[in-house]
Amino acid sequence: xxxxxxxxxxxxxxxxxxxxxxxxxxxxxxxxxxxxxxxxxxxxxxxxxxxxxxxxxxxxxxxxxxxxxxxxxxxxxxxxxxxxxxxxxxxxxxxxxxxxxxxxxxxxxxxxxxxxxxxxxxxxxxxxxxxxxxxxxxxxxxxxxxxxxxxxxxxxxxxxxxxxxxxxxxxxxxxxxxxxxxxxxxxxxxxxxxxxxxxxxxxxxxxxxxxxxxxxxxxxxxxxxxxxxxxxxxxxxxxxxxxxxxxxxxxxxxxxxxxxxxxxxxxxxxxxxxxxxxxxxxxxxxxxxxxxxxxxxxxx
Amino acid sequence: xxxxxxxxxxxxxxxxxxxxxxxxxxxxxxxxxxxxxxxxxxxxxxxxxxxxxxxxxxxxxxxxxxxxxxxxxxxxxxxxxxxxxxxxxxxxxxxxxxxxxxxxxxxxxxxxxxxxxxxxxxxxxxxxxxxxxxxxxxxxxxxxxxxxxxxxxxxxxxxxxxxxxxxxxxxxxxxxxxxxxxxxxxxxxxxxxxxxxxxxxxxxxxxxxxxxxxxxxxxxxxxxxxxxxxxxxxxxxxxxxxxxxxxxxxxxxxxxxxxxxxxxxxxxxxxxxxxxxxxxxxxxxxxxxxxxxxxxxxxxxxxxxx
Numbered sequence: 001x002x003x004x005x006x007x008x009x010x011x012x013x014x015x016x017x018x019x020x021x022x023x024x025x026x027x028x029x030x031x032x033x034x035x036x037x038x039x040x041x042x043x044x045x046x047x048x049x050x051x052x053x054x055x056x057x058x059x060x061x062x063x064x065x066x067x068x069x070x071x072x073x074x075x076x077x078x079x080x081x082x083x084x085x086x087x088x089x090x091x092x093x094x095x096x097x098x099x100x101x102x103x104x105x106x107x108x109x110x111x112x113x114x115x116x117x118x119x120x121x122x123x124x125x126x127x128x129x130x131x132x133x134x135x136x137x138x139x140x141x142x143x144x145x146x147x148x149x150x151x152x153x154x155x156x157x158x159x160x161x162x163x164x165x166x167x168x169x170x171x172x173x174x175x176x177x178x179x180x181x182x183x184x185x186x187x188x189x190x191x192x193x194x195x196x197x198x199x200x201x202x203x204x205x206x207x208x209x210x211x212x213x214x215x216x217x218x219x220x221x222x223x224x225x226x227x228x229x230x231x232x233x234x235x236x237x238x239x240x241x242x243x244x245x246x247x248x249x250x251x252x253x254x255x256x257x258x259x260x261x262x263x264x265x266x267x268x269x270x271x272x273x274x275x276x277x278x279x280x281x282x283x284x285x286x287x288x289x290x291x292x293x294x295x296x297x298x299x300x
Numbered sequence: 301x302x303x304x305x306x307x308x309x310x311x312x313x314x315x316x317x318x319x320x321x322x323x324x325x326x327x328x329x330x331x332x333x334x335x336x337x338x339x340x341x342x343x344x345x346x347x348x349x350x351x352x353x354x355x356x357x358x359x360x361x362x363x364x365x366x367x368x369x370x371x372x373x374x375x376x377x378x379x380x381x382x383x384x385x386x387x388x389x390x391x392x393x394x395x396x397x398x399x400x401x402x403x404x405x406x407x408x409x410x411x412x413x414x415x416x417x418x419x420x421x422x423x424x425x426x427x428x429x430x431x432x433x434x435x436x437x438x439x440x441x442x443x444x445x446x447x448x449x450x451x452x453x454x455x456x457x458x459x460x461x462x463x464x465x466x467x468x469x470x471x472x473x474x475x476x477x478x479x480x481x482x483x484x485x486x487x488x489x490x491x492x493x494x495x496x497x498x499x500x501x502x503x504x505x506x507x508x509x510x511x512x513x514x515x516x517x518x519x520x521x522x523x524x525x526x527x528x529x530x531x532x533x534x535x536x537x538x539x540x541x542x543x544x545x546x547x548x549x550x551x552x553x554x555x556x557x558x559x560x561x562x563x564x565x566x567x568x569x570x571x572x573x574x575x576x577x578x579x580x581x582x583x584x585x586x587x588x589x590x591x592x593x594x595x596x597x598x599x600x601x602x603x604x605x606x
Contacts, residue, residue: 152574241551243563243567260448281441282436
């Protein structure tokens with residue numbers, strides 16, 4: 001059928017079709033060439049998989065107390081490869097659970113901040129004028145507040161449950177997102193395709209949804225990869241102070257806090273979770289930097 | 301300049317006002333909060349609360365009373381430390397926290413700017429890479445990980461420095477100050493390097509070189525001034541980060557500052573203390589931001605003209 005429509009384009013001729021490369025495919029290619037980012041992605045994927053699958057495979061439940069191994073150093077024969085904590089629980093499985101919770105908090109809270117930030121920023125930037133001015137003043141005011149203290153305040157008042165941690169951290173982190181999206185929306189709304197959409201009678205919510213938001217996703221994706229480690233950090237900070245995740249659940253912050261208390265007699269309790277937290281944070285930062293370079297080649 | 305100062309001052313007031321308002325209504329709506337009728341508090345505390353917060357009056361009047369008290373620097377009695385008012389507790393802890401934070405931010409500024417400039421001057425050399433790799437580590441590893449690690453290495457294994465305490469000898473301050481300043485040193489170094497590289501390429505540096513100024517004074521007298529501008533505007537967020545960091549550092553090293561009271565208060569649900577510290581530090585950060593903005597306006601003629 002194609003032959004009859006386009007008889008000129010026979011394969012023998014030299015009009016070889018150039019496959020169109022979208023921005024995202026192009027960026028992904030560049031990202032994979034960045035060795036720091038690529039290594040980070042591999043390490044992060046392995047850590048995530050280990051955290052998800054490890055507890056299923058391991059023979060030690062995360063809350064079982066081994067009375068013969070109270071605060072025992074790493075011991076391969078007994079199967080406690082990270083040792084045990086001061087309650088005699090297997091540290092390896094607990095660390096894996098800690099990673100799960102930390103990553104979960106990171107992803108969920110970032111999603112909350114993404115939703116609020118993108119919608120807020122897109123509306124503010126696209127509407128412009130007085131609305132924009134008012135909405136951004138509000139962000140400015142919130143920006144100058146000591147947010148860590150407000151999150152702690154929330155924790156103190158409403159008890160320490162994990163859903164609240166998501167919401168509180170998400171509600172804190174959306175401000176920068178909103179600013180980024182607003183900046184994008186401001187430049188986008190002057191473009192021809194937005195004018196065309198408006199001329200065709202598209203409604204404002206429609207334009208924001210179909211044109212403004214999808215086209216501002218580049219910087220947003222970069223910022224998301226940089227927000228996740230930030231959120232993990234804040235959650236660990238809270239848990240370290242005893243204001244975050246509660247026993248018997250655990251997170252990397254809780255483990256580091258317990259390890260810091262016992263570091264003279266049981267340094268492995270500090271070193272394993274601390275190293276893993278550091279590795280996770282490094283990985284996200286490298287991926288974020290790599291993505292930024294990949295999506296915006298001018299910056300290099 | 302005067303008009304700008306007044307405008308910024310007036311801009312800071314609503315922010316402080318919002319902080320106080322949010323804190324007030326949070327404390328009122330909290331389930332199991334201090335004003336919960338179910339909660340049994342000792343009668344003398346209840347009497348104090350009644351007296352201070354006018355609990356029998358309508359809510360808006362209570363709010364006005366509270367606002368009045370806070371403006372006068374009275375945050376009410378502490379729940380946990382019964383003989384103290386929150387204001388007294390903040391007053392006791394503040395000198396210590398100020399010393400710790402002040403030295404940390406000065407150290408961050410001096411060391412960060414120096415390291416960043418050196419990295420910029422030897423761009424793409426081994427020194428540059430070493431400084432930037434260290435900075436990346438300093439930024440990524442949070443201070444609640446860094447502090448125990450430093451203690452473990454320098455306090456426990458090498459026994460060079462004491463692992464905790466405050467005020468008995470000068471070397472007790474070394475580890476907490478380093479742990480607190482490290483992320484900021486790293487950040488300021490990165491910032492300085494970036495702006496220094498940009499400044500070194502600009503026309504006025506070329507002119508300074510062309511008229512025969514020695515390399516040293518081109519850097520210190522001309523380039524440094526311009527390169528440090530972004531660092532000045534970063535001082536506001538840096539102060540906020542130092543204050544937040546001091547909470548955990550004071551906890552780790554057992555330093556009797558505001559941060560430790562704050563954590564103790566948060567763990568024991570000492571509502572008035574927590575709220576008092578939030579308002580106090582919030583106001584402090586906003587005022588510091590204001591000073592930094594004014595300083596920036598003074599230093600950078602471009603913003604002064606606008």
